[in-house]
Amino acid sequence: EDQVTQSPEALRLQEGESSSLNCSYTVSGLRGLFWYRQDPGKGPEFLFTLYSAGEEKEKERLKATLTKKESFLHITAPKPEDSATYLCAVNNAGNMLTFGGGTRLMVKP
Amino acid sequence: ETGVTQTPRHLVMGMTNKKSLKCEQHLGHNAMYWYKQSAKKPLELMFVYSLEERVENNSVPSRFSPECPNSSHLFLHLHTLQPEDSALYLCASSQELTSAGELFFGEGSRLTVL
Numbered sequence: 001e002d003q004v005t006q007s008p009e010a011l012r013l014q015e016g017e018s019s020s021l022n023c024s025y026t027v028s029g030l031r032g033l034f035w036y037r038q039d040p041g042k043g044p045e046f047l048f049t050l051y052s053a054g055e056e057k058e059k060e061r062l063k064a065t066l067t068k069k070e071s072f073l074h075i076t077a078p079k080p081e082d083s084a085t086y087l088c089a090v091n092n093a094g095n096m097l098t099f100g101g102g103t104r105l106m107v108k109p
Numbered sequence: 110e111t112g113v114t115q116t117p118r119h120l121v122m123g124m125t126n127k128k129s130l131k132c133e134q135h136l137g138h139n140a141m142y143w144y145k146q147s148a149k150k151p152l153e154l155m156f157v158y159s160l161e162e163r164v165e166n167n168s169v170p171s172r173f174s175p176e177c178p179n180s181s182h183l184f185l186h187l188h189t190l191q192p193e194d195s196a197l198y199l200c201a202s203s204q205e206l207t208s209a210g211e212l213f214f215g216e217g218s219r220l221t222v223l
Contacts, residue, residue, distance in 0.1 A: 043214030
């Protein structure tokens with residue numbers, strides 16, 4: 001059974017304080033690892049797709065990386081508008097996503 | 110209208126009511142999904158449709174009944190629900206079933222069962 005575990009559950013940062021979110025996974029036949037952002041009261045918004053170990057993707061202050069067992073979402077010099085819940089998901093050979101529980105990020109000015 | 114729209118945004122129903130959630134996607138996608146998001150739990154896949162045919166029923170109780178009349182519309186019919194069914198129900202679409210990781214979500218329907 002595919003499993004995705006995200007840590008920490010919640011993270012409080014000061015504006016400008018860089019940090020990383022972790023996503024550990026076990027999956028049979030990884031076909032992709034995906035990061036989403038979810039704001040309160042809204043549906044998740046797609047951020048990145050990573051397919052193989054060593055791959056990196058960047059968007060503004062966010063950078064996602066992938067190893068064979070985990071992915072990191074690095075946030076550089078975050079701003080209050082980066083506050084959201086970040087979700088990680090893996091896609092298996094059956095094309096079905098398994099989501100982690102998310103990390104709630106709060107960035108204070 | 111752009112993206113994925115869901116109605117209603119909020120719904121309160123009794124355990125004996127029958128109601129429906131509606132989803133419409135304006136992206137020209139061929140696959141549509143229903144997800145359930147409960148407090149403190151990961152997103153749970155409920156149903157998957159590809160080109161209007163159901164391809165996945167993720168062990169969902171029969172009190173939830175999906176309908177996909179065409180590739181742009183998806184419904185979730187609800188009847189005799191339980192209080193534990195209270196959750197945010199999210200509709201999503203993807204270009205094809207093979208691009209199931211890159212989902213476009215609606216804003217969800219917040220359901221409360223009394």
